[in-house]
Amino acid sequence: MERKLFLGDEAIAQGAIDGGLSGLYAYPGTPSTEIMEYIQSSKEAREKNIHNVWSTNEKTAMEAALGMSYAGKRAMVCFKHVGLNVAADCFMNASITGVNGGLVVVSADDPSMHSSQNEQDSRYYAKFAMIPILEPSNQQEAYDMAYSAFELSEKFRVPVMIRITTRMAHSRAGVATKAKKEQNGLKLPANPRQFVLLPAIARKNYKTLLATQEPMVKDSENSAFNQLVDGPNKKLGIIASGIAYNYLMENFDGVSPYPVLKVCQYPLPYKQVEALYNQCDELLIMEEGYPIIEEMIKGFLAVGKPIHGRLDGTLPRDGELTPAIVAKGLGMPVEEGQPIPEEVVMPRPPALCNGCGHRDVYADLLEAILEYGEGRVFADIGCYTLGALPPFNAINTCVDMGASITMAKGASDAGLVPAVAVIGDSTFTHSGMTGLLDAVIENTPITVVISDNSTTGMTGGQSSNAYGRLVDIVTGLGVHPDHIRVIIPLKKNHEENIRIIKEELAYNGVSVIIPQRECIQTAARRKKAEAKSKE
Incomplete structure (x- = not known):
């Protein structure tokens, strides 16, 4: 037994490794991101050949984890609370299919919305799905729960949720680790029709799920965590x-x-x-x-x-x-300091980094669209969402991952032409592709700006599944090659970029503009790593 200083996220990651994990599937989202990053940097995880590649979105992560469970091995899937919305289709049905190998779903909630659109509580999802929930009160319990959750999942033959919040994910404490468990071997389901949710089979599976509810309650009543x-x-x-x-x-x-x-x-x-x-x-x-x-x-x-x-x-x-x-x-006295006067410390809202390519994208777009008036730019989840703030005041919506393209399409269907969608490269492959296909099918007059910074920038620079593939993906979805325009968002190209954007705004159909410029932060880290490798 060792004692280590872990973030809550890291405690979950190490607990899963020690508990016999074979595969982690995730999409980055604060405050869950460090779980995958810890396993990606773990020598032990590499030696055990634990799968640890970022998925394209939370839905694909959930489905891949369920596939590993189908094959008898222990899998974990991690995302933030709004990511559970994306994974909800598979998540809800997985309680009906049940599991083969243990399956743990980590959902990281963000009360107070430090970096999120809402405050939703993932416990309601798990209650809806009628599966056990583990909610650690400290980092030691986070480790212990991840370590034992696979066995709980296999005991009741259902997924198990570990629900954490921002403070648990991002605070540190000493954690005592346990003896390491071996990974499960490959083993297909004993019932070959367990995972086939035809209505006749699903009805039987649902009765099985209902029958486990009372034993689950008894397990909670006898749990050391309660x-x-x-x-x-x-x-x-x-x-x-x-x-x-x-x-x-x-x-x-x-x-x-x-x-x-x-x-x-x-x-x-x-x-x-x-x-x-x-x-x-x-x-x-x-x-x-x-x-x-x-x-x-x-x-x-x-x-x-x-x-x-x-x-x-x-x-x-x-x-x-x-x-x-x-x-x-509790009615106890509380000592509170005086509020900090704004004239002493002014509020400092987040801003795009100096040298960020998104800055030039907005400078180009705002000038190109000026003649059409305001209220036409639909944006998405990413660093570029900061375009809503001064000095740009450039975007009019930000609702959920991928919504920029589909909302622009709906507005265009209503008669708002041209309508512009601004989306990042990683968010586009996460959930923008299907919306673009809808627009292609109807040749809807929208202009989609995929601001490509070659990374998943907002969550810390994770790899983007769109890297080097955007033009091929957009072409494959059916956008005419004449209206796929790649530009370089730099001040020296400002006038040329405005001309290109204006041409596509005037086009009566689907057009895609791809401004390509590496994230300033990942570029700096890459150059530093390259210089170090030459030493």
Whole structure:
């Protein structure tokens, strides 16, 4: 047994390696990205031949992980919470197919939206799919859960979700590792029709899933991750899940005067919940994200006592919890400093890097489209989303991965011509290709700008599956070669680029402009690595 200092993401990665992982599938998205990056840099993972290549999107990652499970090996798939939306089709059906080898789904939620479009809570997805959830309260539990989750998955023959949040993913603590398990051997499903979801088979599989629900609850009730700890003051009972339990213990220096139920494995341990409810005058529920525990408790208890939490305003309905917020919910005094005056420290919104090619793309596009008026640029998820801010104020939408092209198409169908989509190279292969095909089928008059910086820049410079393939992909989707224009976004090319963009804006059909210029950050790292290799 060794002790190592790990981020929560790294603890999950090492726990999976030690737990017999054969393949990790993922698409980068903060705060989940470091799980894949840790395994990609792990000598041990290379020696064990653990698959660790970024997938094109979360849906393909989920499906590939399920394929590895089909072959009997242990697989993990990782993404951020909005990535689970992309993977949802396979995710939901995987609970009906069941698994062969253990399958673990890590969904990293982002309460307070530090780098996300919303605050959604992945626990609802897992409850919807009727599968177990593991929610670590610290880095040691993150490791332990990843280590044991494959066995839990194989025990109930269903995927298991590990749900983390930003603070868990990106904070460090000492972690004790365990004995390493061997990888599973290749073994096909005993039932050759298990994964064939024809209605007659799916109905049988669904009954099997329903039959596992009671055993899952009993497993939670006996889990070491769930603990009911007594306290002398029965005026209040506290249920704390995941990292909220850490915040609670921080306020009490590790010993609560109130009875506390720590919930880190779901389904809810109903017996412990009832035991806490029966001995206390009222309950306070502390959980990161949505009030799912609070809602479930009110659904199965004959509620006569007050139950406090996010629903009644004892804790804020939005945002992540903090020790100070937890203290306020407990009625404890909180020392808060004075707000920082804006005249002393002005807000500094994020901005495109100096030397970023996206800057020149927007400079070219804004001048070229000026004659048509505002409100015509549909954008996507990536660094270029910062074009919404001054000095550019260049884009009008940013909804989800790939939506730029399809929203531009819909607006064009409504009569907004020309309509422009701005999308990055990695996001295009993630989920922009199908939208472009829709436009090609109808020859919709839209102009698609694929701003190609040769990387997945926003999440730290991971490899882009579009690298060196964009023209071939766009041609293969049916865009006429005369209207696939590759440009270099540099100031010296400004006038020429404006001319090309204007030509395509005037074209009554689908056109694609590909500005190509390497990300300034990855270019700097590449040059540094090249110089070092010559030493």
